[in-house]
Amino acid sequence: MIRESRLLLHWSPRSPYVRKVMIAAHEAGLEDRIDTVRTVVGGTTPHLELMEDNPLGKLPTLIPPDGTAIYDSYVIVEYFNTLKPAAGLIPREGPARIVALRRHALGNGILDILLQWLGERGRPAERQSEPHIALWRSKIAACIVALEAEADDLAATPFGIGHIAIGVALGYLDFRFKAEPWRPGQERLAAWFESFQRRPSVVAHPPVDDS
Template identity: 45%
Template sequence: MKLFSSRRSPHVRKVLIAAHELGLAEDIELVPQAVAGLTPDEELWKHNSLGQIPTLVTDDGRALFDSGVIVEYLQSLRPGLRLIALGPSQRIDALHRQAWADGLIEILLRWEGERRRELDPRQPDYIAAHRARFLHTFDAWETVAQAWDPARFDIGDIAIACALSYADLRFASQAWRDGRPALASWFDRVSQRASFTQTAFDPA
């Protein structure tokens, strides 16, 4: 398999962590892409008209994109290892946490994009709105983190961990751990997993 990717993309990291957890990391060839490239290379465009990462090309030549779809596919290759539960209630819970985290990641990506704009002045109201969503989400996670099963590590947990690590990478000044001991303790624990340490963001 071939994965068009960047080691600075939280969506790519979610796929890579899942691949490690499922024992598939060695079966995936990484094809580096610029995370904010305006012109994706021709090979990526051949497989994904959106020119977005992550894009996975399977061994039979099928192109899959959106990190959630890719993880579903990887899960299908390892049905004995469950990152996405089979039971309806557990599955909905895991997918809900994944969607929650993916939504925050999109907010952080837009916020980071606004901070990097050079041609136009930054829009303070836009940044303030994104920061408010950031804080509300972290406060909500603090409320529920105490009840998270320490033995569980599913796709919802992976997505939340990727959102938290991306906040550390790009928004360290926001100090999300302050006043959120349960969430910080949970994150510190999952950060020690081999799949997490082996997929660290490239800080460059």
């Protein structure tokens, strides 16, 4: 028997983009092939070793057997999808594919806003911008309302990349933005998120703050 080739992942338990990839790997049955290397990015110090593989210096970055780095998180999930198409991480074609990708873009866009917001909170108080925080808060609120409106359809669609991105985004709100409750008035979305939280792939990869 040939030993399955290994995948090296620049990883952190705090990164929601890494979490998306780990949940996707679990769903596709690929988790056992991944070796994780703890990589600490963030703040304003460039990570020169990571930037040799990914000049953007971002997590996650995957190194497949041929050594050619793959990023960002979406492209890594596309790669998993080529290895295990039967897992259905991304619908192959048609309107279902576009809906799934649009949902992924929405979940990922929420994460992008939250990470900017978090970065802003990490600045010295006198260099923080209240107008930006107000803008981000209003966008997150609009996203939650939009998700509530499609929560029933989300629940009725085969699980895949869109669900992963949206669930990880809501989980990140709980993880880092406890002062910004999103559930009030959004019963259907909250119910869908409860079911997301019970999936084995999600349970196996919680966000962890080990700092």
